[in-house]
Amino acid sequence: AQKVTQAQTEISVVEKEDVTLDCVYETRDTTYYLFWYKQPPSGELVFLIRRNSFDEQNEISGRYSWNFQKSTSSFNFTITASQVVDSAVYFCALRTSGTYKYIFGTGTRLKVLA
């Protein structure tokens, strides 16, 4: 069975703090894809990143970075020097090769306080 767990329901930080959002996944497939999406208060899900199971290189994009570790089945997301505009619900998702279906976690609500 495939599953994505985002154990942190809600996180609050003060602006400029670093914050890490955890994502743990379960799958028996060897080829799969992991995603992070941001859902701001407006509601639209914004695609942030896709990672495939064969690429464990960590990725950095501006203040965002992602740490993919197959050994612990985790794909964590770190925001450095958080800003109020980072306040949103963040979803992690899993898709296995050969399927269309995304398995979404329940999301982590991040509140960045000024």
Added chain:
Amino acid sequence: SQTIHQWPATLVQPVGSPLSLECTVEGTSNPNLYWYRQAAGRGLQLLFYSVGIGQISSEVPQNLSASRPQDRQFILSSKKLLLSDSGFYLCAWSLEHRTFKNIQYFGAGTRLSVL
């Protein structure tokens, strides 16, 4: 570039009334289309997906149906709404749904309240 439009943005409907939500995609042809529902404080549940005109697959049995009358148009419908149909409905599109190209891009969503 590709864009996806959903309307209406907000809808309040009485129990037992019909429903029609529309989603259109621009800037691509033969997209794969998806309808999701997000209940308050919960994750996303896939309701329907479509790989072509007239081709609809349902993920969960429910009070809703979907149709794809045109290549880039996806409609979510109900003949009689239930209270449990309330939620946030999101439409998404992607390229080939079973390959590495499947990155789903979402519309702005419709917030449906059934009273």
